[in-house]
Amino acid sequence: MELSQLPDELRAEIKRIIDxxxxxxxxxFSDALDQLRLQVEKSxxxxxxxxxxxxxxxxxxxxxxxxxxxxxxxxxxxxxEVSMFFTFWGLNAIRVGxxxxxxxxxxxxxxxxxxxxxxxxxxxxxxxxxMGPRFFKYLxxxxxxxxxxxxxxxxxxxxxxxxxxxxxxxxxxxxREELIEGIDYGGVATYLEDAxxxxxxxxx
Amino acid sequence: xxxxELDCKAISCPMPIVRVxxxxxxxxxxxxxxxQATDPSFQADIEAWARRTGxxxxxxxxxxxxxxxxIQLKG
Numbered sequence: 001m002e003l004s005q006l007p008d009e010l011r012a013e014i015k016r017i018i019d020x021x022x023x024x025x026x027x028x029f030s031d032a033l034d035q036l037r038l039q040v041e042k043s044x045x046x047x048x049x050x051x052x053x054x055x056x057x058x059x060x061x062x063x064x065x066x067x068x069x070x071x072x073x074x075x076x077x078x079x080x081e082v083s084m085f086f087t088f089w090g091l092n093a094i095r096v097g098x099x100x101x102x103x104x105x106x107x108x109x110x111x112x113x114x115x116x117x118x119x120x121x122x123x124x125x126x127x128x129x130x131m132g133p134r135f136f137k138y139l140x141x142x143x144x145x146x147x148x149x150x151x152x153x154x155x156x157x158x159x160x161x162x163x164x165x166x167x168x169x170x171x172x173x174x175x176r177e178e179l180i181e182g183i184d185y186g187g188v189a190t191y192l193e194d195a196x197x198x199x200x201x202x203x204x
Numbered sequence: 205x206x207x208x209e210l211d212c213k214a215i216s217c218p219m220p221i222v223r224v225x226x227x228x229x230x231x232x233x234x235x236x237x238x239x240q241a242t243d244p245s246f247q248a249d250i251e252a253w254a255r256r257t258g259x260x261x262x263x264x265x266x267x268x269x270x271x272x273x274x275i276q277l278k279g
Contacts, residue, residue: 074218077225078256145216154222 052081053200056191060089060115061124062133062148068204069093069151075200076158083194084155085186087165090204091172093118093152094164094180107173114172118148156182163190206238206274207231213242213270221249224275228259234279236262238272246271 003011053075057068068084075082086094095117100108115121123132140147146154156162162183169175169185176185184190195201210227212220220241227237239250247264250273254261262274 070218073222077218077221078253079225143216144214146219158222158225 048197049199050081050197051079052083052194052198053202054083054191054195054198055085055201056203057084057086057090057093058088058203059124060092060121062118062121062136063124064204065090065093065118065121066148066151068202069148069155071202071204072155072160073151073158076155076160080200082155082158082160083163083191083198084160085163085165085191085194087168088172091164091168091174091179092121093148094162094183095174095178096180097178099175099178102175103173110172111174118152121148152180156180161194165191207235208237210237210239212246213240215241216243217245217249219243220246221253224250224253225257228257228277231277233277235277237275237277239275241271241273242269243271246273250275 003014006014053072055068055072057065059065068090072082072084092115095115098111098114098116100111103111121133122130123136126132126135137147162180163186164174164179164183166185166187169179208227208231210223212223215223220239220243224237224239231237241250243249247266250264250271251261253259254275258278260276260278262276263272264274265272
């Protein structure tokens with residue numbers, strides 16, 4: 001028997017049952033979808049992550065700083081936002097000089113033992129009492145590789161967010177006037193906030 | 205003839221890519237940029253840069269150790 005041949009009442013009843021069933025099924029489906037969306041939002045994955053790279057610059061040698069600055073400038077060139085956190089020996093990369101004014105004896109001792117800036121940092125290997133850096137500078141110049149101080153200037157010019165760790169500044173007795181201008185100052189939470197929303201995080 | 209020509213010869217990584225990124229900022233969508241470079245990693249780098257930034261690497265040629273890349277900015 002064809003559906004159209006059924007009495008109107010029966011057809012209306014069948015239609016009502018089907019509509020009810022469809023509604024029940026799809027309601028469950030959309031509920032599940034809403035729940036899933038809520039879960040994703042709660043876990044903080046939705047929209048939190050930026051196209052950002054965050055680097056901790058801990059070591060302060062010519063070669064390691066060169067790697068850090070190269071990655072930072074490359075990331076900026078690739079259109080990424082970049083944050084760099086300079087802590088402990090890494091502070092040497094953003095020093096403009098040494099000052100002894102208003103420092104304690106121990107702070108002056110540390111200042112004497114630290115290089116005065118990216119121009120005078122040692123190499124991590126084959127330093128040979130300062131011969132290493134000179135040798136590598138010669139090699140890099142010969143191969144047209146940008147020098148470290150220029151790279152530090154470059155990353156600042158590219159809009160990389162540079163943050164100096166205030167705790168390590170305090171420990172080493174580094175004053176703000178000894179560091180380059182236009183940088184931010186912060187602590188571990190400042191780093192973690194940027195790192196948590198970054199696709200790339202490095203400790204160099 | 206490209207809208208802008210950029211000479212990145214005799215400079216090393218990361219400078220060619222950085223110079224390209226800086227040049228692109230001064231250009232308008234759809235324009236073309238021709239870059240010449242001698243850095244050995246230039247081909248791999250410019251290809252990755254183009255993929256990442258969504259710009260098109262129209263052509264890449266090498267003659268006498270000089271690489272030449274033609275880039276069309278996304279419209």
